[in-house]
Amino acid sequence: MALAGGVRVRARALLRAGAQFRGPVLGRPEPAAGGGDGTRRFANLRVLVEPDPAAGVAVMKLKSPPVNSLSLEFMTEFLISLEKLENDKAFRGVVITSDCPGVFSAGLDLTELCGQNPAHYAEYWKAVQELWLRLFLSNMVLVAAINGVCPAGGCLMALTCDVRVLADNPKFVIGLKETQLGIVVPFWLKDNLVNTIGHRASEHALQLGLLFPPAEALQVGIVDQVVPEDQLQSTALSVMARWMAIPDHARHLTKAMMRKATADSLIKHRDADIQNFVNFISRDSIQKTLQVYLQKLKQKKG
Numbered sequence: 001m002a003l004a005g006g007v008r009v010r011a012r013a014l015l016r017a018g019a020q021f022r023g024p025v026l027g028r029p030e031p032a033a034g035g036g037d038g039t040r041r042f043a044n045l046r047v048l049v050e051p052d053p054a055a056g057v058a059v060m061k062l063k064s065p066p067v068n069s070l071s072l073e074f075m076t077e078f079l080i081s082l083e084k085l086e087n088d089k090a091f092r093g094v095v096i097t098s099d100c101p102g103v104f105s106a107g108l109d110l111t112e113l114c115g116q117n118p119a120h121y122a123e124y125w126k127a128v129q130e131l132w133l134r135l136f137l138s139n140m141v142l143v144a145a146i147n148g149v150c151p152a153g154g155c156l157m158a159l160t161c162d163v164r165v166l167a168d169n170p171k172f173v174i175g176l177k178e179t180q181l182g183i184v185v186p187f188w189l190k191d192n193l194v195n196t197i198g199h200r201a202s203e204h205a206l207q208l209g210l211l212f213p214p215a216e217a218l219q220v221g222i223v224d225q226v227v228p229e230d231q232l233q234s235t236a237l238s239v240m241a242r243w244m245a246i247p248d249h250a251r252h253l254t255k256a257m258m259r260k261a262t263a264d265s266l267i268k269h270r271d272a273d274i275q276n277f278v279n280f281i282s283r284d285s286i287q288k289t290l291q292v293y294l295q296k297l298k299q300k301k302g
C-alpha cells in the first residue's frame with residue numbers, strides 16, 4: 001500500500017529537506033557503528049531503525065521526545081521508514097518499541113489540534129488514518145514491544161500489530177481513554193478493538209475509557225503477553241521468530257482476509273471521517289477543552 005496523497009507530499013517535502021536528517025538520508029542505509037557486521041542502521045529525526053537482515057527483522061524505535069506524540073512530522077517519518085522496510089525483500093517482520101523512557105506513545109499530538117485551521121486538521125486526520133491503515137494492512141509481521149504508557153493514539157498504533165508484548169510495570173497502562181477526555185473514538189478504531197478483545201469487553205473499555213495496567217491488560221486480551229521489563233526485547237524477538245517460521249505468502253494473505261472488512265469500512269468512508277473530525281475539532285467548546293487539558297499537562301510539573 002503506497003502513501004496517500006497528502007502524506008506523500010509531506011514525505012517528499014521531508015526528503016527534500018534532507019539536511020534536517022541526522023545521519024544518512026533515508027534510503028541510503030549506513031553501516032552500523034563499528035561496521036562490517038552486515039547490519040544496516042538508519043534513522044531519521046524521530047524514528048530509529050535497527051535492521052537485522054539476516055533474521056529478516058528490523059526494530060523500529062520511536063524517538064520523538066518527550067512522549068512520542070503523533071505529530072505530523074513523526075507520523076510521516078514513521079511511514080517513510082516503514083515503507084522503506086516493506087520495499088526491501090530482506091525484511092519480513094518489524095518490532096515496534098519506544099526510545100523514550102516510560103512512554104510508548106502519548107497518542108495524538110494535541111498541539112496539532114489546537115488553534116489551527118480546518119485544512120491543517122484535515123491533513124492531520126488524514127495522516128492518522130494513513131498511519132492506522134498502513135500499519136493495519138502491513139504485509140510484514142508487526143510485534144509491539146510496549147515499554148511505556150500507551151494511551152489513546154499510542155494504543156491505536158499497538159492495536160494494529162499482530163502481537164503486543166507489554167513490559168510488567170504498573171505505570172505502563174494501555175487503552176483507549178477517550179471518553180474520559182469527552183471524545184469518542186472513530187468507528188474504525190472501535191472495530192480494531194472489538195476484533196482484538198471482543199464486543200462486550202470493548203463496550204466496557206470504551207464507555208469507561210479504561211486504561212489497563214499489565215495484569216488486567218493481559219486478562220482482557222488487549223496485550224498477548226506481559227513480561228519483566230528486562231525481557232521485553234528478547235521476548236518480542238522470540239515471538240517474532242515463531243511468526244517468521246510461517247510461509248509469508250499464506251500468512252499475509254490470511255492477515256489480509258481477516259482485516260479487509262475493517263480496513264475497507266474506513267477506506268470507503270475516509271472523506272466523511274475527515275469531515276467529521278474537522279467539524280468536531282473546530283468547535284469552540286472542543287478548542288477550549290483542549291487548551292485547558294494541554295495547560296494542565298504542562299502545569300503538572302510545576
Ligand SMILES: CCCCCCCCCCCCC/C=C/C(=O)SCCNC(=O)CCNC(=O)[C@H](O)C(C)(C)COP(=O)(O)OP(=O)(O)OC[C@H]1O[C@@H](n2cnc3c(N)ncnc32)[C@H](O)[C@@H]1OP(=O)(O)O
Nearest residue numbers: 066069106107108109110111152153181185290293297298
Ligand atoms: C481534551 C482532549 C481533546 C482531544 C481531542 C482530539 C479529538 C480526537 C478524536 C478521536 C481520536 C481518537 C484517537 C486518539 C486520541 C488521542 O490520542 S488524544 C491524546 C490522548 N493522550 C493523552 O491524553 C496523554 C496525555 N499525556 C500524558 O498523560 C502524559 O504526558 C504521559 C504520556 C503519561 C507521560 O507523562 P510524563 O512522562 O510525566 O510527561 P509529561 O510531563 O506529562 O509530558 C511531557 C511533555 O509532553 C507534553 N505532552 C504530553 N502528552 C502530549 C500529547 N498527547 N500531545 C502533545 N504534547 C503532549 C506535555 O505537555 C509536556 O510538555 P512540556 O511541559 O512542554 O514539557
